[in-house]
Amino acid sequence: MSAPDHRISKRQPVLVGGMPMPGRTERVLKAVFLTVICGAVVFPFVGVISTSLASPEEVIRAGGFVLLPTDGIDLSAYKSILSGGTVTQSILVSGFITVVGTTIALLLTCTLGWALSRRGTVGNKPLLLLVLVSLLFNPGLIPSYLVIQQFGLLNSLWAVILPVSVSAFNVIVVRAYFVGLPGEVLDSARIDGASEWKLFWHIGLPLSKAVVAVVGLFYAVGYWNSFFGALLYLSDSSKWPLQLVLRTYVVNGVEIGAQDLGGGSEALPPQTSIQMAILMISIVPILCVYPFVQRHFAKGVLTGAVKG
Structure with missing residues (x-):
């Protein structure tokens, strides 16, 4: 009997990750x-x-x-922008809104997420249901404006910061991450006499740097790029953030004068150069921050979304 022929008559496809x-x-x-x-x-x-x-x-x-x-x-376009005037003021306003807003939003989101992640907390389930409902339903433009008006926040920077300081989606992500923390570590700290605040501040937050970094980036990008709230609530142009000034000068095509840039009688660069310089300044801060937080995305968002 002849030996079996092991030769392959037809070339087999190369598989990469189980796929041809x-x-x-x-x-x-x-x-x-x-x-x-x-x-x-x-x-x-x-x-x-x-x-x-x-x-x-x-x-x-x-x-x-x-x-x-x-x-x-x-660099004449950038020198003109940073010499003072409306554009420089708007950069400072955007920086203030972003830093203060992100700090407040992170504090509120993390504390609320921690409270919702602790089973047995008073009002845990009703509060979680309220967060989920706010995630599904938007209050609407007119009710939001009336609330801002009733609180006396019109033409104030707080009208841009406070209404969006808590995102239901971010609260759910942070809560899911906190639920996935090792229970043994928390129980050991409780046995040693640690209060709930110490558990949150000294154990919960240090173990959750990834999700805090991701959520902080979400808030920072949202505050830095927001202009619609400022368009609704801020009538004083000196309080306009950079994105609203960018919309006025670039999208609406309003001509930029020397008084807007804080310059004197010297000749200004072309309007296009100034507009592109404003656009670059509005983009660069996020581009500088994003690479440092990018490595936390998979761990912060995916882990927080899967666990719990």
């Missing part, structure tokens, strides 16, 4: 598609940076949009 590896044509098409998508995203961003850094003469020659500056880097 795509062919060369499919990979080329995917690479081309992703390259086009990346180019569509990167091209405007590069143009914004280049226009804000190009010399006034080059911006005028290019018709207002410079892809790559050839005359060198010119």
Whole structure:
């Protein structure tokens, strides 16, 4: 009897992660598609940076949009913005709203999440139900405005900070993370005489840095990018945040004068350069913070969403 033939007559597909590896044509098409998508995203961003850094003469020659500056880097647009006036004031206002709002929001969200995660707390279930209901139903624009008006917060920065200081989604994520903390550690601390506040401050928060960082980034981005609340509640332009000023000068096309930038009689850079510089200043803070928090996303959001 002849030995069995172990030769494979047909080439077996290579498996990657249990799935057959795509062919060369499919990979080329995917690479081309992703390259086009990346180019569509990167091209405007590069143009914004280049226009804000190009010399006034080059911006005028290019018709207002410079892809790559050839005359060198010119910072006159940024100097004009940071010399004082409406734009500089709006940057300070946005910084105040973001820092104070994020601090208050984190404190309220973490304390509420901790209270909801402790079984046996008085009013635990009704309060959790109230949080879930607020997650499903929006109070509406007119009732929100009337509440702000009744509390006397119109034309105050607190009208932009307080109404959005607690997000039901973030409370649920933080609560789920707190529920997943090791019970043995908390019980050991209770035996040693630790109060509930000490458990929260010295054990709960240090063990939950990932979810606190993620939720803090959510709040910070929301406060920094918010303009609709300021548009509704702030009538004094000196209290406008940067995003509302950006909307006024860039989206609505209002011309920026020397009085808006705090400058004197000297010639201003082209309007396009100033607009792109304002746009870059509104983007850069988030771009600087995001890389430091990015590594916490998977652990903070996914773990907090799965456990509990």
